[in-house]
Amino acid sequence: MRAVLHSERARLTALYGSLLLLAGGGLIALINILLRNGLYTRISGAVTTTRILPPGSEASAVPGYRLPMPVPAESLAPGITPTPEQIAAWKATQDLTSRVEQATLHELLLVSLVALAVFAVLSIWLAWWMAGRVLRPLGVITETARRLSGANLHERIGLKAPPGELKRLADTFDGMLDRMEDLVGAQRRFAANAAHELRTPLAVQRAAAEIGLAGDPPPQKVARIRSKLIEVADSSQHLVESLLLLAVSEEGLEATEPVDLTALAEAELAAARATAPQDLLVVRDLAPLTVAGDRTLLGHLVRNLLANAVRHNRAGGRLEVTVSPEGVLTVSNTGPVIEPRDVPRLLEPFRRRAERQHTAGEGAGLGLSIVASIARAHGAELTARANPAPGGGLMVRVWFPAGAPAARPAGETPGA
Known part of the structure; x- marks a missing residue:
């Protein structure tokens, strides 16, 4: 569990989830702010332009009578004093507008918090799933690298994915494995061939010393064996110098x-x-x-x-x-x-x-x-x-x- 919490997938989930929550919270906050600024004006306009006739009134009992269209409230002309009925109607309108505004904002806040909570759970789940999909190629690369050894350098990732950074990384890793396999194979062949080439002159020298010089050979035979040993020694020296030169040239140039x-x-x-x-x-x-x-x-x-x-x-x-x-x-x-x-x-x-x-x-x-x-x-x-x-x-x-x-x-x- 601790390894999972400290994994790259958990970090990406936290990052993606935080970004989604910030975006959702910011969107809800913006809606509440914009609605709060214009809500009172809209409710007040709707209330002041609505006329309601109580049921059973004389006007509503007249056949064919229709309610008049709402008329927007108008300001009184300067110098005109409002009547007590007008003041009472204005106060009732203000009180009704405030209550409707508060109830609307309260309901909006509750709905927003519930939506944000649901969105948080959904965003974290989506972030975890998305991080897993993004990091899946890295898991394949890691497992392949972990399995590799000198005995299975032939394995390749062969990632089947759309072109992108991870696809290029996998292809680069496969190319590196190709070069490593060629290099290891060349080194093995080189070591085997070098051992074979060095073993042959040593065997010739040993045979010349053990067989050619066995017993009490005449001076002419000793001279021939001596020449043969010197020839083989020169060949071995030339081979060793060539191997050293090859190793030096493979190291590159210092200056x-x-x-x-x-x-x-x-x-x-x-x-x-x-x-x-x-x-x-x-x-x-x-x-x-x-x-x-x-x-x-x-x-x-x-x-x-x-x-x-x-x-x-x-x-x-x-x-x-x-x-x-x-x-x-x-x-x-x-x-x-x-x-x-x-x-x-x-x-x-x-x-x-x-x-x-x-x-x-x-x-x-x-x-x-x-x-x-x-x-x-x-x-x-x-x-x-x-x-x-x-x-x-x-x-x-x-x-x-x-x-x-x-x-x-x-x-x-x-x-x-």
């Missing part, structure tokens, strides 16, 4: 500075060409462009795009790098033909076009996901599109807020 993206792309492209195959054709078109952001993270963005384009290219392939004054960075490469439906999957962590073979130089599947995360941190929009056959490969565009984004070509998949 920004002007970054010459053209010079950054020049430097990263020169470093990528040093390790790229000699038969790889590199085409560049780098217009001057300065963006606001973090120089280190933007360097990782360009470096990962170029590393991905070189690693997944083909013999005698092509690599194109473009920076436009409109704020667009484009990296396109030839390579295996990619199905368009597989492109969004490549932007997720630990996702690859083919299953991992755990060979030297093979990536962990974090390159493009790191690029997408860094782009989001800079407020940029990333899209990816599979290049058609026979060239194949992938084209990735990053629109930075410094420039006005051009229209997105058909077939490109948004990634940030």
Whole structure:
């Protein structure tokens, strides 16, 4: 009972009921005031203009006689003294008018109080019912939020109501649940994939140490095992650094500075060409462009795009790098033909076009996901599109807020 009295429904009932009672009381008071001011005049006029002949009088006995029409009372001319009969008639008229006025006002007051009492009960009931109807969607939202947990994030309110503030609140809550479900699902997949990726090199190291170094192996075998352990350790270190970079980019930017993206792309492209195959054709078109952001993270963005384009290219392939004054960075490469439906999957962590073979130089599947995360941190929009056959490969565009984004070509998949 105490919880009900302290509920929002009770507060709204008190508010609505008070407003209705004030409106009803004000209306009754206004009627009484207006009627009181004009009632005496109307009763006095009616009394003074009425002539009554007593039954049995000579005039009423005359066949065809009709009572004369009432004549309004007139003031006596100056200097004329009223007769005693006139004074007595005036006093009787005044007394009768006052008594009729008092009786009428008394009856009106009683009727008004009874009507106000009935109206009070009815208004409180209506206020309670109306408050319940108004707050019912909030109850649905509260119950849904109370039931939610990590196991049933798929539940939605789905409020069926006319457009309004509560409908928008429920729809906003459903949209928030959609984002939370996606985020929790992504975190679970990320944790599972990270555990799997870290477990594999640890298993390789353990097997190499337990099997390869068992007994008294010759120096040549020890050297091979040593090289293998160092290779796996380097791969694990690269994976851990990539995970840390992904976590840092997801946190957003604390401070920004002007970054010459053209010079950054020049430097990263020169470093990528040093390790790229000699038969790889590199085409560049780098217009001057300065963006606001973090120089280190933007360097990782360009470096990962170029590393991905070189690693997944083909013999005698092509690599194109473009920076436009409109704020667009484009990296396109030839390579295996990619199905368009597989492109969004490549932007997720630990996702690859083919299953991992755990060979030297093979990536962990974090390159493009790191690029997408860094782009989001800079407020940029990333899209990816599979290049058609026979060239194949992938084209990735990053629109930075410094420039006005051009229209997105058909077939490109948004990634940030």
